[in-house]
């Protein structure tokens with residue numbers, strides 16, 4: 001029964017405009033969206049083997065539609081861990097307890113599409129404008145089966161309006177290298193991207209970190225008003241909010257050492273602490289006062305012991321905080337209201353009602369858990385776009401990003417022109433004498449080398465950045481890994497081909513390789529196949545090796561080994577048998593053989609009788625063992641190696657991008 005209700009509500013929610021007056025009550029509703037009980041999270045203790053360290057202790061609570069809850073605590077209190085546990089993004093360790101979404105057990109596939117998570121660091125494409133960022137996100141996240149292009153555009157406009165991003169609409173996001181939007185605008189774009197899908201739950205990790213107080217207030221106020229209007233249950237971690245921001249929240253969870261010290265309406269917090277003997281001074285920021293109370297004081301052993309005792313006392317007192325106690329606290333608060341003065345907060349009186357019902361609901365949650373353990377689970381699945389739609393949006397986004405990446409494009413073209421001139425003139429107008437044999441082999445080899453490093457390293461840099469954005473976007477089930485991967489192949493290959501066509505043609509004509517249309521195109525086919533292998537290899541390293549630093553060591557080292565065994569520096573047959581197998585998996589060997597066969601076949605050299613020299617190309621091929629395979633066999637082997645790397649890279653990427661969240 002509850003599933004049917006949920007389904008209707010969510011489908012309606014997805015289609016609804018961002019600000020919908022029918023849902024816009026302006027005050028928190030009473031519908032419980034998320035409930036958690038006795039959450040406990042333990043991790044291995046690095047200091048003592050076999051001992052577990054408890055990060056979260058017996059955490060219970062709930063989030064209701066339309067309310068904004070702040071998780072406040074000092075550094076290391078467990079705020080992010082709690083947020084991750086509630087949003088289904090905990091990795092590693094042991095998580096226990098229960099979490100219910102709208103009274104039912106959460107379904108991993110569905111839950112991640114109806115909750116939105118704004119991470120502390122905003123990973124976005126720096127070269128896209130605010131509007132483009134949101135437009136591509138809407139293309140990827142909103143199903144075409146439910147939204148027309150106009151409706152998606154309207155949704156983007158409404159996000160821009162509601163998050164006050166009009167002035168920055170056409171400004172690029174930017175990064176350390178390119179000036180872009182301000183920190184506050186950047187954060188609002190991140191939030192906007194998540195709000196596009198009209199989530200039921202919004203999680204934000206430190207949304208104000210790095211922002212000045214005005215920007216922080218704007219971010220929190222906008223999030224709060226959108227959450228109230230859209231009926232979104234919002235939870236955010238926040239570090240030392242100022243008094244205005246603190247009073248914006250409907251409720252606060254005060255965490256210390258992984259224990260709840262207070263959870264309830266913001267407006268009741270001061271009264272509660274006063275009731276247990278901790279009176280907030282009149283003009284002090286309540287958040288600062290609470291954080292001081294909850295923070296361990298490491299100045300001396302004595303202060304540490306005292307502060308630990310205080311935290312223990314606060315946590316125990318909150319555990320004893322019952323609806324009956326609460327009544328007493330409220331009465332006490334009403335009596336002492338004059339003392340509390342202005343610092344008692346600006347939240348609406350409505351919050352007290354929410355608080356009462358919150359505690360009733362908390363005591364009721366065991367019953368709900370029992371009800372749900374009988375099998376009522378959230379099974380609704382949100383539609384997603386088909387593969388082709390995902391691919392075409394990603395490919396368009398990739399093209400825009402690539403074509404705006406001037407340093408990368410210039411780097412590719414300038415190096416192609418520069419290298420073609422350098423190599424062309426280094427081997428200018430090759431002759432047909434005995435000495436030209438070595439030069440011809442040198443040109444072939446350098447052409448193949450140019451299809452490796454100059455493509456591999458800059459593309460790997462780009463790929464690592466994009467891969468991390470993809471993993472982030474995938475955590476909210478935005479699109480398929482395969483669509484991302486194919487988009488990368490189909491955009492990077494043409495870029496590499498265009499710039500390297502200039503290089504190959506330049507070298508070919510300046511150094512005067514054998515002028516023959518057939519030979520030119522066969523040489524180009526070999527060169528392009530080698531580029532395809534390099535791009536596949538780049539994708540394999542970038543996907544399989546998680547750490548950028550390690551990837552940048554491994555990638556060139558393997559190519560260097562391939563160069564050593566490429567067929568120019570050593571004749572394959574003479575290599576020590578233990579290492580001889582390398583040639584079978586060495587693309588450079590196949591590429592070099594193919595180019596050399598193409599150039600040398602049918603070529604004669606000036607070699608006087610009696611001299612020790614090669615008389616024709618066939619003799620060179622024989623001496624360097626280049627004729628094991630025909631040209632087309634070499635090209636085929638190259639393409640097979642490329643396909644192997646690409647497929648293996650895809651498997652690795654799926655593995656790397658696979659969320660390993662612990663699910664309750």
Ligand SMILES: Nc1ncnc2c1ncn2[C@@H]1O[C@H](COP(=O)(O)OP(=O)(O)OP(=O)(O)O)[C@@H](O)[C@H]1O
Pocket residue numbers: 043044055073074075076077078079080081082091092093237239
């Ligand atoms: N998987 C883990 N393995 C080991 N320790 C962990 C793990 N997850 C969290 N912790 C530890 O738990 C504590 C709480 O971490 P958490 O990131 O939740 O704190 P926080 O309150 O968000 O702090 P901050 O405000 O500094 O970000 C920290 O001491 C952290 O080192």
